[in-house]
Amino acid sequence: MAFFVDGSILVMFIRLLYGIRIRRRSFDMTSVAPMLFEYAQKNSKSIYIVASKQEEVEKAVKVFKERYERVNIIGYRNGYFSTEAEKQFEAKQIATINPDFLI
Template sequence: MNFDNLQLLEQRIRSKEHFISLMQQSSAQVTTSFVNPFSVKVLAEKPDLIRQIDHFYVDGGLYVKLFNLFGAGDKINRCSFDFSSVACDFFSYCQNHQIKIALIGAKPEEITVAVANIQQKYSQLNIAYVRHGYFADAGQREQCFAEINASGASALICGMGTPQQEQLIVAAREACPQVRFFSTCGGFFTQTSLDIEYWHPLMNRLGLRWLQRAVQHSHVRNRILRDYPLFIWHYLKYALKQRRNKDNAS
């Protein structure tokens, strides 16, 4: 992991309250994304992409604990784009203020069911544009941007996995000037296609969402067993380096 790039990313990390305030008050274009021990490793190799995302939020309890123990910034709390966190705030706000939104991500059959489930929960939500997250070429992506412009959407939520989702919202900011708020959402659409109440109440209350996902999805199990221990090791090395640099500077 590139520690310099990790520091660059962590300088942009904010807490849940910041996301909620930002989505309600943003008048200029803003890009936001969410990171966990897997995605932060991917982004740490892409400093140019990090610089084009205005704010990051931490959607996993492990990273939150490490950041609060060793990070140089203010203490944060978990912030995830799902119905256990800020997705409820986002959709409620958009529905109450009749904000047109565009949703991109997941497989074709997943996004169709996910949108139906979302609209069942938020019957007055103005979903102006929907598309799955698979693009055969640049032409299809440009066509997507043209359709978003035609839809009049002013907020875009994208769930395509890292770094594809971050790359798409960065490109969309340039191509869709009327969209003000851009955010990634990871696996939210896939989860929501399975069940609008995806999180089991007990798992949610005990903070064991990671365990539920590990049981349900093999790729999550692989990440927890392979990537998360490596992340802890690399993050502790990063924190030690940061502390040494601070001691030397003083």
């Protein structure tokens, strides 16, 4: 299992809490994203995306689907939650959908 971290603070916390040195990897089209989308497309894996503002995630999904025509994006939503209850509800929904990858 591989983990990619897109946040310098999270990298620091992992190092401090667990003593594990990992590199920050931004999930964009110049680093990790192409590898994931190519793999998912080739191996019929599903993807669910939680990110950014709604308009931004919609634009990103459009770009991903244009570049990777056979990629199976089974859902997406913005990364903003107004309450803890909403966050818990969405987490359960995503778990029910059971994507192969959650971005």
